[in-house]
Amino acid sequence: MKLNGGLVSMEEEYVFAQAAQRARRFAAAHPDARLISLGIGDVQGPLCPAATRAMARAVREQGRRRSFHGYGPEQGYQFLRQAISSELTRRGAPVPARDIFISDGAKSDLGGLLDLIAPGGQALLCDPTYPAVRDDCLIRGLRVNTVAGSPSDGFLPMPPPGSLAPDVIYLCSPANPTGAVYTRAQLAAWVDYARQRESLLLFDAAYAPFIGDESLPRSIYEIPGAEECAVELGSFSKLAGFTGTRCGYTVLPAALCCRGVPLQALWRRRQAARFNGVAYVVQRGAAAVLGPNGRRQTERALAVYRANARLLESTLTEAGIPHWGGLHAPYLWLACPQGLSSWGFFDFLLEYGWLVGTPGVGFGPAGEGYFRLSAFGDPDTVELAAERFLHALDYLR
Ligand code: MLT
Numbered sequence: 001m002k003l004n005g006g007l008v009s010m011e012e013e014y015v016f017a018q019a020a021q022r023a024r025r026f027a028a029a030h031p032d033a034r035l036i037s038l039g040i041g042d043v044q045g046p047l048c049p050a051a052t053r054a055m056a057r058a059v060r061e062q063g064r065r066r067s068f069h070g071y072g073p074e075q076g077y078q079f080l081r082q083a084i085s086s087e088l089t090r091r092g093a094p095v096p097a098r099d100i101f102i103s104d105g106a107k108s109d110l111g112g113l114l115d116l117i118a119p120g121g122q123a124l125l126c127d128p129t130y131p132a133v134r135d136d137c138l139i140r141g142l143r144v145n146t147v148a149g150s151p152s153d154g155f156l157p158m159p160p161p162g163s164l165a166p167d168v169i170y171l172c173s174p175a176n177p178t179g180a181v182y183t184r185a186q187l188a189a190w191v192d193y194a195r196q197r198e199s200l201l202l203f204d205a206a207y208a209p210f211i212g213d214e215s216l217p218r219s220i221y222e223i224p225g226a227e228e229c230a231v232e233l234g235s236f237s238k239l240a241g242f243t244g245t246r247c248g249y250t251v252l253p254a255a256l257c258c259r260g261v262p263l264q265a266l267w268r269r270r271q272a273a274r275f276n277g278v279a280y281v282v283q284r285g286a287a288a289v290l291g292p293n294g295r296r297q298t299e300r301a302l303a304v305y306r307a308n309a310r311l312l313e314s315t316l317t318e319a320g321i322p323h324w325g326g327l328h329a330p331y332l333w334l335a336c337p338q339g340l341s342s343w344g345f346f347d348f349l350l351e352y353g354w355l356v357g358t359p360g361v362g363f364g365p366a367g368e369g370y371f372r373l374s375a376f377g378d379p380d381t382v383e384l385a386a387e388r389f390l391h392a393l394d395y396l397r
Contacts, residue, residue, distance in 0.1 A: 004139065006138035006141050010138055014135070016358065016362075019358055020040075023035055023037070023039075026350050036355055036381055036388070037355075037377075038375075038382070038385055041374045042243050042374075043238065043241040044376060046241065047241050047245065048289065048294055050288040050289065051286070054284045055288075058280055058284035059281055074276070075101050076100070076101060077102070077287075080102055080284075080286055081102065084097070085097040087290050088251070092219070098254065099254055100249050100250070100251055101249060101251075101252060101267065101268075102247070102248075102283060102286075104246040104247065105237060105246050105247065106206045109233055109248065110233060111132070111140075114136055115270050117200070120141060120143070121142050121143070121166075121167035122142065122167050123137040123145065123167065124170070125147075125364075126146065126147055126171065126175070126364075127147065127364035128149065129172070129363055130172055131364075133202075142168070145160075145166060146364065147159070149180070150366065154180055155178035156182055159189060164197075165197040167199060168201075169193075169202065171190060171204065171220075173187070174207040174210055174329035175207075176206070177367065178325050179327070179329030179330070179332060180325055180333075181211060181216050181329065182216075183215075184215075187223045188224075191225050200229065200258070201220070201231070203226075203231065203232045203233070205233060206233065206234065209238065210328050211328045212327075219232060228253075228256060229256065233249070233251075234250075239298060240294070240298045241301065242285075245282055246282060247285070250267075252264050304378075304379060305376055308376075308379060309325075309326040309331075309375035311386055312326060312375055312386060313332060316334055319389070321337055322335040326375065330374060330375045331374055331375070333370055334372075335369065340369075341369060342370060342371055345359070349392055353385075355385055355392070357374075358371070358372040359372075
C-alpha cells in the first residue's frame with residue numbers, strides 16, 4: 001500500500017484538538033480551575049422551537065409507513081433548496097433552487113469540491129485561514145500558495161501580483177479567523193482575478209448571517225460575473241446552532257464551466273458516487289429555520305452572539321490591544337500583548353485567566369503573534385470571561 005503523502009505530511013494535530021489537549025492537561029493539573037472556552041466556534045444552542053417542532057413532526061412521519069422517506073434526492077429535498085433560493089434572493093443574490101446542493105455542512109463540501117481539481121494543481125489560500133482548507137488541499141495533493149493578511153490590509157489580503165494561475169482559490173468573508181469582511185469592490189477584484197485565470201473560487205459564507213451592514217456583501221453572487229467562477233458554501237451551523245445537527249448547502253451555478261465542461265454536472269456525478277444526502281428530519285428542521293417563525297427566533301440567538309462580540313470588542317479596546325473583527329463576525333482577532341507568541345499567550349491566558357482561546361498560528365504562519373476569541377457563548381459566561389481577561393492582563397504589566 002502506498003500512503004497518501006499529503007495526509008502523512010500533516011504531522012501536527014488540528015489546532016482545535018491541540019488546544020483542547022492543552023486545556024485538558026491544565027484542568028487535570030488544576031482541579032479547582034473553572035475553565036471558560038472562547039476557543040472553537042461552537043454555538044450554545046438550543047435549536048429554535050420552529051426547527052425542533054418541524055423535526056419532531058418529521059420523526060413522526062418517518063415512523064409511519066405512508067409518510068416514511070428512504071433515500072432522498074441526492075441534491076436535497078426541493079422544499080429546502082427552494083427555501084434557500086428564496087432566502088438568497090431576498091438578500092439580493094438571486095440563485096435558482098436547481099443550483100443548490102444540500103450538504104451535511106460547509107466543511108464536508110469544502111473538501112469534497114477539491115475532487116473537481118486534478119491532483120498536483122495549485123491552490124491559493126489567504127493566510128491566516130480556516131485550517132481545514134489547507135488540510136483538504138494537502139489531502140487532495142494540491143500545491144498550496146498563500147497570500148498573507150496583515151494589520152496594514154486589515155487582514156483582508158487581495159489577489160497577489162504575478163503569474164500564478166491557481167486552479168482553486170478559497171475565500172471566507174466574514175473571515176475565519178480574523179472576523180474581517182470584504183467590501184463589494186474587494187470581492188469584485190477577486191472575482192476578476194479568478195475569471196482572468198480561469199480559477200475556481202470557493203467562497204465560504206458560513207458567517208454571512210453576522211453581517212449587519214447592508215452595504216457589505218453577504219454572498220459572492222452579489223458581485224457581477226461571480227456565477228461564472230464561484231461556488232458558495234453556506235451553513236446552518238452558525239446561523240441556527242446546527243453544529244451538532246449538520247446541515248449546509250453549496251451553490252454551484254449552471255453557468256460555471258471549465259474548458260466547456262459544466263461543473264454542475266460533474267459535481268452532481270461526484271455527489272452521486274460519494275454522498276447519500278442529509279437526513280430528511282434534519283432538512284425539515286433547516287427549512288423551518290428559514291420560515292417566518294424560524295427567522296425571528298434565529299435572529300434572537302444571533303443578537304446574543306453579536307452582543308457578546310461587542311462586549312469582547314470593548315474589552316480589547318479598554319485593554320489597549322489592537323484587534324480586528326467582532327463587528328460583523330463572531331470572532332475577534334487580536335495581537336498578542338507584550339510580543340508573546342500565539343501559544344505563549346494561549347498558555348498565559350489558561351494559567352492566569354482560566355480562559356481557552358485559539359492561537360493564531362494554528363490558522364497559518366501569518367497568524368503567529370495573534371490570537372482568536374470566539375463570541376459563541378452564553379452572555380454571563382462571556383461577561384465573566386471578559387473580566388478574567390482584563391484581570392489576567394494585570395500579570396503582564
Ligand atoms: C472554528 O472555530 O473555526 C469553527 O467552529 C470550525 C468549524 O466551523 O469547523
